[in-house]
Amino acid sequence: MPILYFWASKTKTSMTKLSVNINKLATLRNARGGNMPDLIQSAKDIEAFGAQGITIHPRPDERHIRYQDARDLKDVVTTEFNIEGNPIPKFIDLVLEVKPTQVTLVPDAEDAITSNAGWDTRKHSGFLSEVIAVFKEQGIRTSIFVDADPYMVEGAAKTGTDRVELYTEAYAKSFAKGYLQGIKPFVEAAKTAHEMQLGLNAGHDLNLENIKYFKENIPHLLEVSIGHALICESVYLGLENVINMYLHRLK
Template sequence: MTKLSVNINKIATLRNSRGGNVPNLLVVATDVQRFGAEGITIHPRPDERHIRYQDARDLKPIVYTEYNIEGNPVKKFMDLVLEVKPTQVTLVPDADDALTSNAGWNTIKHKDFLVEVISEFKRNNIRTSIFIDPVVEMIDGAKNTGADRIELYTEEFAHQYSLGNEKGIEAYVKAALRANELGLGINAGHDLSLDNIKFFKDNIPNLLEVSIGHALISESLYLGIENVVNMYLQKLK
């Protein structure tokens, strides 16, 4: 079964919009795990517009499943991850002002930088994953950085699937097959939803984990978060 990690950035966005502590991020993280989610994902950004750096620290004793922290490995982010020591760090090359993640790493161009960063995390026993486009050359490059896993950036798949184009999965299948050959674990995330998650999971060999936030929280407005978490779990079986 592919693991479901719930990204709770949107909960923090809602909390911050009123300046108080409602909804309570720690309670939500506790509840979604109790409902069956196998992980919690956060993506703090330098301006702390949703997840705050202190949230990452406060969540550490709360998350008893897998704890995944995503972000661009600038010094402040690296210091946070090395302090908190989550289960996994996912490296994402997003700009400071990016609304959301919008590209994967060029693992060839940035090889030396990634090798240095990943080596530091692995010395601290933190599993590393690289956010990456479904391009075979980038998968090969990821292997050469020393990463443990890749996270396939699935926005293009989701867009094509919404248009009825199931062939949009083909590049992801090729990338996954290459990752399997190289011994890289496979995660995935971005715009995955109840509509497309089963098709994606059924076609990607050895998909270990999906990280879902925006769609899951949006769907929960209509269906309830406990129900939605379990709907995802059923589709990931």
């Protein structure tokens, strides 16, 4: 298996942080209407197992994470707390109330099953700039969810955001088919982010199979947010074990 962009691993040798998205644990809890699994205790355990962050993505219908969960987690998370979502007024108010470490802006529709596209940072530049200014005034680090497109990364830089998060579904699909060239757009987008002095995050469909190759070849990768795959893998291997498997691959 050829390593196409191995130079990248030599330019950034520090460990990439793992932020665990706990949406799926909330889905499981909501399925029975009780409090099992206990989301608060789960967040504490995930941090104790070594994860460096907790991510939640509340949606307007609260079908998994509830807005109250964000409030309850505020004083529980001791690592980095990342709240993702579409910056509708209700979401903006929640973030300003909770004041997480980071807010990640995602352009998902209210009825979307999961996020399926990054922002058009050129078309929505004015809107994103206004929202980001509000969050940064309160000391909240900002990140914009973008496709692996240097043009969109450059557009993100003009909004004043601190970071971008690369939408990695396309990489995951190409990797699963054995097409390693699929990582090339992500390398280019990462290089552009660094040139624009933007921090770099990544997420969506990353898993134990594809995370190591991604980490090895993407320069300056600060953080990955992983939820669905990590929870699914934990059903077989155990949550503590899986978290440590990710941490090993992210060194």
